[in-house]
Amino acid sequence: MTDLASAYDLAVIGGGPAGLAAASLAARAGLSTVLFDETPGVGGQIYRGITSTPVTNRAVLGEDYWAGAALAAEATASGALIATGATVWSLDPSLQVGVSIAGRARLIHARRIIVATGSLERPFPIPGWTLPGVMTAGAAQTALKAQGLVPSGRTVMAGSGPLLWLLAAQLLRAGAKVEAILDTAPRLNWLRALAHLPDFALSPYWSKGLALLREVKAKVPVIRASSVEAHGDGQLREVVADGRRQPADLLLLHQGVVPNINLAMAAGVEHRWNERQLCFEPMLDQDFGSSVPGIAVAGDGAGIAGGTAAAERGRLAAIAAVRALKPDAAAPDPQAIRQALQREEMGRAFLDWLYRPPVALRQPVGETLACRCEEVTAGQVRHMARIGCEGPNQMKAFLRCGMGPCQGRLCGLTVTELIAAERETSPAEVGYWRLRPPVKPITLGELASLPIAEAERKAVER
Amino acid sequence: MVASGYDVAVVGGGLVGIATAWGLAREGCRVVVLDEGDRAVRASRGNFALVWVQSKGLGLAPYAGWTIRSSNAWRGFSDLLKQETGLDVSFQRPGGFHLALSEKELEARADAVRRLHAQPGIVDYKTEILGHAEVKKMLPDIGPEVVGGSYCALDGHVNSLRLFRTLHTALNARGVSYRPSHRVENIAKEGGEFRLSTTGGEVRAGRVALAAGNANMRLAPMVGLEAPMKPERGQIVVTERVQPFLHYPMSAVRQTDEGTVMIGDSKEESIDPAGLRLGIAATEAERAVRRFPLLANVNVVRTWSAIRVMTKDGFPIYDESETHPGAFVLCCHSGVTLCANHALTVAPMIARGALDKALVAPFSARRFHVPAAG
Amino acid sequence: MFRRLDEKGATLLLKVDGQEIRARDGDTVAAALLAAGIKHIRTTPVSGKPRAPYCLMGVCFDCLVTIDGVGSRQACLVPVREGMSVETQQGKREAGR
Numbered sequence: 001m002t003d004l005a006s007a008y009d010l011a012v013i014g015g016g017p018a019g020l021a022a023a024s025l026a027a028r029a030g031l032s033t034v035l036f037d038e039t040p041g042v043g044g045q046i047y048r049g050i051t052s053t054p055v056t057n058r059a060v061l062g063e064d065y066w067a068g069a070a071l072a073a074e075a076t077a078s079g080a081l082i083a084t085g086a087t088v089w090s091l092d093p094s095l096q097v098g099v100s101i102a103g104r105a106r107l108i109h110a111r112r113i114i115v116a117t118g119s120l121e122r123p124f125p126i127p128g129w130t131l132p133g134v135m136t137a138g139a140a141q142t143a144l145k146a147q148g149l150v151p152s153g154r155t156v157m158a159g160s161g162p163l164l165w166l167l168a169a170q171l172l173r174a175g176a177k178v179e180a181i182l183d184t185a186p187r188l189n190w191l192r193a194l195a196h197l198p199d200f201a202l203s204p205y206w207s208k209g210l211a212l213l214r215e216v217k218a219k220v221p222v223i224r225a226s227s228v229e230a231h232g233d234g235q236l237r238e239v240v241a242d243g244r245r246q247p248a249d250l251l252l253l254h255q256g257v258v259p260n261i262n263l264a265m266a267a268g269v270e271h272r273w274n275e276r277q278l279c280f281e282p283m284l285d286q287d288f289g290s291s292v293p294g295i296a297v298a299g300d301g302a303g304i305a306g307g308t309a310a311a312e313r314g315r316l317a318a319i320a321a322v323r324a325l326k327p328d329a330a331a332p333d334p335q336a337i338r339q340a341l342q343r344e345e346m347g348r349a350f351l352d353w354l355y356r357p358p359v360a361l362r363q364p365v366g367e368t369l370a371c372r373c374e375e376v377t378a379g380q381v382r383h384m385a386r387i388g389c390e391g392p393n394q395m396k397a398f399l400r401c402g403m404g405p406c407q408g409r410l411c412g413l414t415v416t417e418l419i420a421a422e423r424e425t426s427p428a429e430v431g432y433w434r435l436r437p438p439v440k441p442i443t444l445g446e447l448a449s450l451p452i453a454e455a456e457r458k459a460v461e462r
Numbered sequence: 463m464v465a466s467g468y469d470v471a472v473v474g475g476g477l478v479g480i481a482t483a484w485g486l487a488r489e490g491c492r493v494v495v496l497d498e499g500d501r502a503v504r505a506s507r508g509n510f511a512l513v514w515v516q517s518k519g520l521g522l523a524p525y526a527g528w529t530i531r532s533s534n535a536w537r538g539f540s541d542l543l544k545q546e547t548g549l550d551v552s553f554q555r556p557g558g559f560h561l562a563l564s565e566k567e568l569e570a571r572a573d574a575v576r577r578l579h580a581q582p583g584i585v586d587y588k589t590e591i592l593g594h595a596e597v598k599k600m601l602p603d604i605g606p607e608v609v610g611g612s613y614c615a616l617d618g619h620v621n622s623l624r625l626f627r628t629l630h631t632a633l634n635a636r637g638v639s640y641r642p643s644h645r646v647e648n649i650a651k652e653g654g655e656f657r658l659s660t661t662g663g664e665v666r667a668g669r670v671a672l673a674a675g676n677a678n679m680r681l682a683p684m685v686g687l688e689a690p691m692k693p694e695r696g697q698i699v700v701t702e703r704v705q706p707f708l709h710y711p712m713s714a715v716r717q718t719d720e721g722t723v724m725i726g727d728s729k730e731e732s733i734d735p736a737g738l739r740l741g742i743a744a745t746e747a748e749r750a751v752r753r754f755p756l757l758a759n760v761n762v763v764r765t766w767s768a769i770r771v772m773t774k775d776g777f778p779i780y781d782e783s784e785t786h787p788g789a790f791v792l793c794c795h796s797g798v799t800l801c802a803n804h805a806l807t808v809a810p811m812i813a814r815g816a817l818d819k820a821l822v823a824p825f826s827a828r829r830f831h832v833p834a835a836g
Numbered sequence: 837m838f839r840r841l842d843e844k845g846a847t848l849l850l851k852v853d854g855q856e857i858r859a860r861d862g863d864t865v866a867a868a869l870l871a872a873g874i875k876h877i878r879t880t881p882v883s884g885k886p887r888a889p890y891c892l893m894g895v896c897f898d899c900l901v902t903i904d905g906v907g908s909r910q911a912c913l914v915p916v917r918e919g920m921s922v923e924t925q926q927g928k929r930e931a932g933r
Contacts, residue, residue: 391500
């Protein structure tokens with residue numbers, strides 16, 4: 001990337017709705033701005049493939065998806081440098097960004113950082129979840145959006161949450177067949193969700209959600225299930241739900257999304273446990289500024305609230321950056337944006353409680369893998385917790401869970417919850433991994449090519 | 463809330479503490495281990511897993527003999543652990559290298575080795591200085607910039623995290639009380655026993671063994687002992703799992719039995735374990751690739767840093783208190799190498815109630831008060 | 837497991853473990869492998885069990901393959917190119933490639 005400078009006013013990490021909105025606003029206000037995204041295009045997950053999707057029939061993906069096209073176009077035209085295929089592996093409190101583009105590591109300094117790395121799917125640790133043929137619902141959605149692929153064999157979906165129903169509808173509209181949806185949201189969730197129903201009924205999700213459910217239920221059998229298992233020998237052959245077997249070639253799992261916190265945590269941003277959403281999220285002020293001066297976190301990475309809310313949060317974080325760096329610049333009035341954000345966040349509580357994943361599917365037992373990378377079982381984690389291992393960092397040392405390439409993204413919440421359950425305490429008490437850069441792998445050769453100060457060299461060459 | 467009835471309270475749940483606790487339990491003692499919480503600065507989580515002999519003892523000749531004793535006892539120690547727990551800590555002693563990337567580095571190494579082996583009373587063993595061609599016979603993948611290195615047949619390594627887990631499993635099976643989140647704030651001797659005030663309540667024991675790493679500096683004076691420490695930070699780079707290619711450990715690069723390659727090692731004055739010093743990681747990576755060019759495309763999957771337990775002069779401290787009989791202190795940097803000694807030699811001494819001066823007198827902290835010659 | 841909504845346009849040729857497959861400009865390597873019906877793309881370095889892409893968004897690291905001689909590439913993040921050579925990664929990465 002020859003036109004990448006070594007310093008910017010604002011570096012935005014993540015090209016989803018929050019990142020695009022933030023970069024666009026900041027660049028238009030006159031800040032020198034760079035946006036990094038590790039995928040080949042922009043859009044993040046929700047607007048994946050927005051500038052290149054082969055699914056041109058707009059009815060398939062729906063108008064909410066296509067709303068992302070304007071965001072992408074705005075950002076591209078704003079004057080911000082949009083760097084795709086750029087993997088950010090390091091961020092530190094001095095606001096230095098380590099990024100890798102085309103196999104070459106670079107260090108970029110910025111006066112302000114907005115971390116907009118979004119969310120990932122909550123782990124769904126069931127027996128057999130590592131079998132080929134088992135994927136996340138998000139994966140199927142990405143394959144559809146970005147490459148126009150649909151499942152071709154016997155497909156079963158399982159889990160809970162709005163994305164599950166949205167994907168089912170999109171697949172059906174694209175002409176794919178879904179054999180069954182195994183609904184794992186416990187009936188009892190309604191009791192807690194009801195209190196928040198009035199707010200949800202006033203939100204834009206209410207009618208959209210109902211319509212989606214009707215559309216899907218008309219074509220796909222929906223079966224309640226409290227347990228789900230994937231069976232097969234080296235390959236998925238059947239799905240077993242509450243003991244009932246169903247032959248399947250593809251099982252798509254989804255039980256909500258959680259903030260993707262690795263980069264922010266490695267940068268030293270303080271996080272806390274959110275008991276309603278059952279995840280860790282950054283502690284932020286009203287401008288989405290974090291505990292590290294100069295680093296803001298916007299979008300779903302700040303707490304799960306959906307794509308439209310993400311864009312509003314990105315704008316608010318960008319306005320704060322503009323006010324700090326160029327107080328005389330023209331920037332939109334945040335009041336209207338805060339109001340829009342508030343409307344977007346209404347109804348969130350209802351969805352969170354209604355689709356709260358059941359304990360059995362968050363806290364596995366026995367031979368079910370907790371850590372996919374290092375193949376550590378739930379039973380092993382539970383045993384170590386019982387004999388005195390109090391936290392995930394000790395657990396990592398004992399069992400290697402969290403030491404694989406995914407850096408605990410797919411096992412962190414499971415391990416924390418298992419320890420809390422065995423030691424009869426809370427995830428808030430137990431805590432999370434102590435994370436450090438690189439948060440995505442870089443080669444030794446790339447690392448070796450970074451600038452080295454004399455004092456640093458002396459500390460090693462003794 | 464008072465927990466009492468223990469023969470020995472071991473303060474510190476790191477490798478020194480749990481090895482000592484295991485050894486004590488084998489001697490029939492009722493043991494409690496008092497440890498801090500998950501976020502504590504734990505040196506034991508940050509080690510290079512070497513069971514290392516070469517270059518040890520320059521400045522204190524008995525340290526070389528003490529080290530070799532442990533290295534020789536390690537095989538038996540790992541066998542005992544395997545019998546008890548079924549877990550294999552993958553101890554291997556193929557010999558080890560310290561590689562030099564310039565003539566200056568090689569000469570400095572050769573000089574240090576010469577001076578070490580020339581000390582009066584030094585135990586007899588060999589450390590060879592080899593040139594590039596001789597090293598290449600044993601390490602075929604070294605790069606052209608490796609000028610040579612020192613090799614000692616007594617060097618080895620172990621899977622130290624598995625060692626940690628194995629010892630904890632063994633402790634649990636032997637009924638040792640392991641108490642995390644029990645940070646020791648005060649130790650008093652009353653009525654013939656030690657009363658430890660901790661963040662988890664009071665614990666009482668007949669004897670106390672301080673194995674709390676750098677925290678021994680704070681704790682030792684409570685029992686009439688001293689442990690002058692000089693902690694320092696070190697940082698390590700760890701790669702993804704790689705097909706085995708490195709069959710000997712070395713001081714700054716080793717391949718674990720799981721296939722990951724660990725790369726070090728830095729010595730930094732800071733005592734803040736947080737964060738990553740990029741320039742240091744870059745230097746470590748650069749030197750690793752110069753030693754083994756085939757590592758250039760291998761991915762770094764994580765880094766960590768730790769605060770080394772380091773006494774003022776780098777040599778262990780073993781002492782028993784005269785003002786508070788029954789109180790012992792154990793400090794060392796090489797918790798992995800000396801694990802066998804702590805489990806099989808020092809623990810029995812504590813069980814019997816007295817350190818064996820013949821073996822450990824040179825390591826008393828009294829050495830810090832010997833006036834300088836001249 | 838997956839099929840293309842529109843087969844036209846899949847005009848690039850890649851080699852996967854020596855066999856040719858077709859891909860579309862705009863595919864990631866993972867998508868091309870899935871569309872070609874390849875069932876598993878690596879075996880784990882811990883136990884040798886087969887794995888296939890799981891998340892398609894770069895967080896699960898189950899889609900690691902060797903691309904043009906360089907190992908441990910996340911297939912879901914690498915866009916396909918004509919003539920690319922992809923190899924499944926059996927167990928641990930080979931140093932030197």
